[in-house]
Amino acid sequence: MKHKPSNRFLAFLLLLALSLGAFAQTPQPSVSVNRLQQIIGYLASDALEGRRTGTPGANDSAHYIAGEFSLLGLRPGMQLARPARTRGENRAQFLQPFPYVAYVELGKSNLFFMNRGRPDDAMQFLVGKDWMPLGFSSNGRIEATPLAFVGYGITDAELKYDDYPSAVKGKIAIAFSGTPDGDNPHGKFARYEDVRWKAIAARNAGAKALLVITQENNLQDDRLSRLRYDNSAGDSGIPVTVISRQLAIRLFRESDGEKLGALETAFRLVISQHLAHGAASFGFSALQDANMIPVANYALTLSIDIVRREAPSFNVVGILPGTEPKLKDEAIVIGAHYDHLGRGGEGSLAPREGDIHHGADDNASGVAGLIELARLLSTQNPKPRRTIVFIAFSGEEEGLIGSSYYVNHPIVPLANTIAMINMDMIGRLKDQKLIVGGIGTAQEWRSMIGAHNTPESIRTAALNDALSGRMSSPPNLRVNVDPTKASPTGVPIVVAANGQPVVTAEMPKLPPPDLARPFALTLNEDGYGPSDHSSFYSKQIPVLFFWTGNHDDYHKPSDTADKINYEGEARIVSFVERIVRDIGKSDKRPAYTVAKSDSQGRTMGFRVYLGTIPNYADSNDGLKLDGVRDDSPASKAGLKAGDKIVKMAGREVKNVYDYTYALGEMKAGEEYEVEIVRGSERLKLKITPAARK
């Protein structure tokens, strides 16, 4: 008996053939290893010179990403007053500018002179040769003011260490650079290598300005003499300058260059003996012989004038509007930062400056994932029901400046932003190890991540890819018109009523067995971490953070495109795509939960914990909070997101450094006053720090 296929079955076959034909015309409908290679290859190329925020390389990157978003038909994040006329204008609409100081330079009024008693006996010193202001110094002029020596210029309540004699009030403080630890990066004083802390201590002690003596013999060789700005905390509130050793010698009574070094050594020795014997308190102010390093009785006149230059810096924002009328007002943000470290300097782990830091893994890899996700979600069916906001952030390496700006100037209201997915360094998949952060920030995350990481779900995804033509080579279809004689080989696509496959597909390019294996996941609860998702979590938005972990090339010029595991990255991007689609399936938004914290503040080695989330944007008039952890001392004190801390534990707080400084002086279990500005109100609250576990 010869089986005659029914008309319905023929119609189905025809439909299948048509749809396969249609897919065949769509180029690369799955995550394309080729595209990842192209994108990372370009972003990590020498041409973009390491993409440091505010540099032409970063802005070329921004225009490139905007061009990709535009080609995909995404809606630009920013609207021009009139429709864009040129391609350049069209691209510019994807750029969200944010303020950023790219460099500082000397203004016209920089003066330093010393008066040795008689009005006609003044000596002038040259800026750039004998002295150099620090990038975060305040501008201003101080007339004929006496000097006071302050050792290393360090005050640390916890270590019971104080270099400031009370006589420093109203004077210009002069300090050695460095710390009593010498070069030990793990020493107790390590953080005071940063002159920011010394400036705060000097200001708190009532000094009018701070001079720091270089370690190098030549001022120009000393890292402190390079004018730089950290974009983190505004200016220091008093003038701060580094001075050459030659200039310092003139300021001390001793006139011998050898002597300055000897004095420094002697001072360090005394301090280390105090340290070793566990003296009750020590530092320069506690020394018996405070005259051991006497400064001359000269009056200094100091004028500092530095100019901070802003440079154009942008987030790149492209929007894929949702298709479901009821849900399209809600948005999922998918993000990745595109900036990196330029030619080294701040943030680099390279031994010297000057070489291009390619940042292929950090984070050209995440941007490639972002652009591929934009392509897949905008071209593949079904289209997302909710709006997807694709953002390539800048200023990440400088302290999450771009994402922090975005959450304070959102394009889709944050109340409607139901989740943020961040990819930062996803190019080094090794032994299937993938880290997912933010698991504790939504009820659904753990089971959702788990469900997409089983062998079954990975096989299903691979099969779907194959059937929809989403693999790079289309499947080889085999039609068995006689289901009773169906070939047992291949993957059944159409199964007859008797359970026999009638259409099977041979898939010539199944993922290699290694790549079809589930990821070895490390799941981190915390929604905070060293990347842009932190900015969103601080606004109570559920986040997920994908990361393949640290490696030897991290923040070095050797983080290059040839070291990327492209097949591995394609798997991760496909994994992220399935999760984004899954979030879209439910009418319910992910339920925000407060995650267990495992990182914040530990790097500073503080013993106390408040649970505040500082804003890292520049400030001069207080520390703004991006958020407050639930159930923390800060929330118990009544602090809220948006509050600005202006005083804490008796210390004035102008910026994040002052805040951290005050925090270092607080003790667990003791009550302190914290003064804040909320809107137009000034409030005093009581806060009791908890011990850090």
Ligand SMILES: [Zn+2]
């Ligand atoms: Zn980085």
